[in-house]
Amino acid sequence: xxxxxxxxxxxxxxxxxxxxxxxxxxxxxxxxxxxxxxxxxxxxxxxxxxxxxxxxxxxxxxxxxxxxxxxxxxxxxxxxxxxxxxxxxxxxxxxxxxxxxxxxxxxxxxxxxxxxxxxxxxxxxxxxxxxxxxxxxxxxxxxxxxxxxxxxxxxxxxxxxxxxxxxxxxxxxxxxxxxxxxxxxxxxxxxxxxxxxxxxxxxxxxxxxxxxxxxxxxxxxxxxxxxxxxxxxxxxxxxxxxxxxxxxxxxxxxxxxxxxxxxxxxxxxxxxxxxxxxxxxxxxxxxxxxxxxxxxxxxxxxxxxxxxxxxxxxx
Amino acid sequence: xxxxxxxxxxxxxxxxxxxxxxxxxxxxxxxxxxxxxxxxxxxxxxxxxxxxxxxxxxxxxxxxxxxxxxxxxxxxxxxxxxxxxxxxxxxxxxxxxxxxxxxxxxxxxxxxxxxxxxxxxxxxxxxxxxxxxxxxxxxxxxxxxxxxxxxxxxxxxxxxxxxxxxxxxxxxxxxxxx
Numbered sequence: 059x060x061x062x063x064x065x066x067x068x069x070x071x072x073x074x075x076x077x078x079x080x081x082x083x084x085x086x087x088x089x090x091x092x093x094x095x096x097x098x099x100x101x102x103x104x105x106x107x108x109x110x111x112x113x114x115x116x117x118x119x120x121x122x123x124x125x126x127x128x129x130x131x132x133x134x135x136x137x138x139x140x141x142x143x144x145x146x147x148x149x150x151x152x153x154x155x156x157x158x159x160x161x162x163x164x165x166x167x168x169x170x171x172x173x174x175x176x177x178x179x180x181x182x183x184x185x186x187x188x189x190x191x192x193x194x195x196x197x198x199x200x201x202x203x204x205x206x207x208x209x210x211x212x213x214x215x216x217x218x219x220x221x222x223x224x225x226x227x228x229x230x231x232x233x234x235x236x237x238x239x240x241x242x243x244x245x246x247x248x249x250x251x252x253x254x255x256x257x258x259x260x261x262x263x264x265x266x267x268x269x270x271x272x273x274x275x276x277x278x279x280x281x282x283x284x285x286x287x288x289x290x291x292x293x294x295x296x297x298x299x300x301x302x303x304x305x306x307x308x309x310x311x312x313x314x315x316x317x318x319x320x321x322x323x324x325x326x327x328x329x330x331x332x333x334x335x336x337x338x339x340x341x342x343x344x345x346x347x348x349x350x351x352x353x354x355x356x357x358x359x360x361x362x363x364x365x366x367x368x369x370x371x372x373x
Numbered sequence: 374x375x376x377x378x379x380x381x382x383x384x385x386x387x388x389x390x391x392x393x394x395x396x397x398x399x400x401x402x403x404x405x406x407x408x409x410x411x412x413x414x415x416x417x418x419x420x421x422x423x424x425x426x427x428x429x430x431x432x433x434x435x436x437x438x439x440x441x442x443x444x445x446x447x448x449x450x451x452x453x454x455x456x457x458x459x460x461x462x463x464x465x466x467x468x469x470x471x472x473x474x475x476x477x478x479x480x481x482x483x484x485x486x487x488x489x490x491x492x493x494x495x496x497x498x499x500x501x502x503x504x505x506x507x508x509x510x511x512x513x514x515x516x517x518x519x520x521x522x523x524x525x526x527x528x529x530x531x532x533x534x535x536x537x538x539x540x541x542x543x544x545x546x547x548x549x550x551x
């Protein structure tokens with residue numbers, strides 16, 4: 059039985075983080091994404107919905123999954139997508155973020171997707187530009203589309219998010235994926251447990267409504283979902299742990315410690331996976347792993363956001 | 374003065390659907406290559422009812438699909454916030470099939486235009502036919518229905534609403550002055 063949904067809408071110009079989204083908005087995005095899944099299974103994977111709209115992917119940081127996912131999402135909706143990678147753009151000539159953005163704005167795009175190493179960069183663009191801005195990851199702050207696709211994957215496997223025990227393990231301090239997921243999962247009613255080396259665990263995480271576990275086993279015990287985070291070697295310039303091997307010995311997900319979780323535990327990872335570091339290879343490829351489903355759902359989530367946002371900036 | 378009028382009750386709807394089921398079978402000479410595709414949301418329930426009637430007449434199942442036309446609408450440019458998107462489920466190949474699109478009310482014809490565009494993205498049907506419970510006129514596109522429950526000449530300031538128990542409190546068709 060369908061409920062009356064006429065009042066449900068996403069009435070905002072930008073998607074900057076999960077923090078500012080309501081439960082109703084998250085549910086609307088997840089349900090819309092669920093409807094979009096089918097388009098990617100068709101022989102003709104394209105609908106005419108965003109014909110004549112332009113989406114710019116402005117990536118100041120390396121990315122395969124997220125950038126490709128946004129590009130495919132835009133193309134399946136018939137939008138024109140343009141990718142800008144900082145290393146091949148005027149950024150190397152010293153142009154500032156705002157100057158780049160204003161120049162892009164002059165070409166009249168409808169949506170700008172931005173990834174930047176500085177937290178808050180998407181927020182600056184959202185203030186300066188009339189276009190819709192989607193945050194594709196800003197520093198260690200937020201990565202809202204990743205959290206949305208994670209929540210979509212959990213919801214599709216478990217039916218609901220409320221009441222689940224979710225363990226997030228690894229480098230919490232550097233992880234925008236963790237921050238966005240903590241905002242989202244706690245809003246949706248999950249019990250979130252964090253585990254990681256003390257040097258990667260910021261003080262005061264409890265204020266976000268989560269439990270900080272001393273050992274990884276405590277977080278995993280009876281968990282419905284275990285999410286391993288990537289060790290971000292590119293950000294670990296200062297020595298936060300002695301070696302990858304030592305990290306793996308204490309905090310890697312493996313056959314042994316996953317046995318503490320519920321039988322039907324689902325194992326997630328935002329990618330790219332450092333095999334043998336955050337997660338043992340056999341576990342990453344096991345039947346409990348939903349890592350590739352996360353990627354499939356990622357396209358659907360981004361299609362949903364492009365669909366829901368396009369037009370809001372210029373309206 | 375009463376500005377709300379019931380033009381069809383539950384029995385009326387049921388009799389019309391029974392006749393339409395026979396007409397669909399007559400025109401297509403049985404259920405061979407036939408498929409029903411209901412347009413969200415009330416077209417889906419009507420298609421299910423037609424499917425039941427056809428199977429009780431012919432003792433054969435006709436495949437049933439569900440189509441959401443939102444992504445093909447011609448008014449999306451101007452509609453913000455966006456209309457809610459429902460799922461499309463066509464679990465069979467439509468290539469070479471005679472597809473009967475089913476909807477509750479035929480009005481401007483724009484929904485049917487969108488539905489035909491959507492359908493053709495799924496393959497190449499041999500034929501597309503249209504079944505509607507109510508045809509209220511005022512077409513804006515060159516589209517007509519093959520099977521009509523009731524032709525209801527209406528004025529533009531009237532609202533025609535179909536209620537079905539799968540979604541609403543009752544089975545009826547109501548005309549109301551806006």
